[in-house]
Amino acid sequence: xxxxxxxxxxxxxxxxxxxxxxxxxxxxxxxxxxxxxxxxxxxxxxxxxxxxxxxxxxxxxxxxxxxxxxxxxxxxxxxxxxxxxxxxxxxxxxxxxxxxxxxxxxxxxxxxxxxxxxxxxxxxx
Amino acid sequence: xxxxxxxxxxxxxxxxxxxxxxxxxxxxxxxxxxxxxxxxxxxxxxxxxxxxxxxxxxxxxxxxxxxxxxxxxxxxxxxxxxxxxxxxxxxxxxxxxxxxxxxxxxx
Numbered sequence: 230x231x232x233x234x235x236x237x238x239x240x241x242x243x244x245x246x247x248x249x250x251x252x253x254x255x256x257x258x259x260x261x262x263x264x265x266x267x268x269x270x271x272x273x274x275x276x277x278x279x280x281x282x283x284x285x286x287x288x289x290x291x292x293x294x295x296x297x298x299x300x301x302x303x304x305x306x307x308x309x310x311x312x313x314x315x316x317x318x319x320x321x322x323x324x325x326x327x328x329x330x331x332x333x334x335x336x337x338x339x340x341x342x343x344x345x346x347x348x349x350x351x352x353x354x
Numbered sequence: 355x356x357x358x359x360x361x362x363x364x365x366x367x368x369x370x371x372x373x374x375x376x377x378x379x380x381x382x383x384x385x386x387x388x389x390x391x392x393x394x395x396x397x398x399x400x401x402x403x404x405x406x407x408x409x410x411x412x413x414x415x416x417x418x419x420x421x422x423x424x425x426x427x428x429x430x431x432x433x434x435x436x437x438x439x440x441x442x443x444x445x446x447x448x449x450x451x452x453x454x455x456x457x458x459x460x461x
Contacts, residue, residue, distance in 0.1 A: 273441070273452055273453075273454050273455050274398065274441060274443070274452040274455075275452070276449050276450045276451070276452075287448055287449075289449045290355075290449065323397055323398075325397075337385075337386065337403070337404045338386075338445055339388070339400065339403050340388065340443070340445045340450055341388070341390070341398065341400065341443070342400040342403075342409070343397075343400075344397035344398055344399070345397060346396075346397055347397050
């Protein structure tokens with residue numbers, strides 16, 4: 230059973246870069262895509278971006294200028310970098326696996342299953 | 355971005371009650387909608403995929419229906435362990451967008 234674990238600094242200073250890693254265990258990274266999602270305290274969920282093991286990415290338009298995702302299949306890791314952070318970037322950050330399914334021309338995706346436990350990142354001086 | 359309007363924002367019901375949550379998309383998303391349950395301090399957990407398909411291992415009291423712009427999530431008989439916030443998410447168009455969430459409490 231695939232498990233995901235986020236790691237990284239819990240405190241980042243304003244204007245600096247937030248860097249997180251999602252380590253995948255219990256299964257292969259292939260045939261999947263990997264998303265980052267964040268959730269400010271007491272608020273809803275916001276998708277940040279996704280990356281395939283090929284390196285292809287999609288980003289949330291409002292964050293596109295500040296976000297960079299990378300993947301290292303040899304280490305079974307997906308990384309998130311978010312530059313020029315402000316207090317508005319304070320949130321719990323989750324990673325999640327996504328998969329596409331096709332059967333007889335009928336295709337759909339499961340975007341977020343499973344999730345990591347999440348990591349709280351606070352932006353503060 | 356496609357806007358997902360989820361209602362109600364919160365509800366309180368008794369154990370055994372039928373609970374219904376709705377999500378309305380700002381445009382046709384066919385059936386590209388999932389439902390998640392999030393308990394306090396935990397990551398969301400997939401319950402329903404593609405509008406009406408029950409994820410493996412999820413109790414059958416959970417169900418989903420709908421297509422196009424209007425979707426419904428139902429708990430047929432509310433249990434104490436169902437206390438959580440529930441989210442819909444569309445993935446017909448990038449970026450995937452979540453509803454605002456519905457907090458379900460026991461009366």
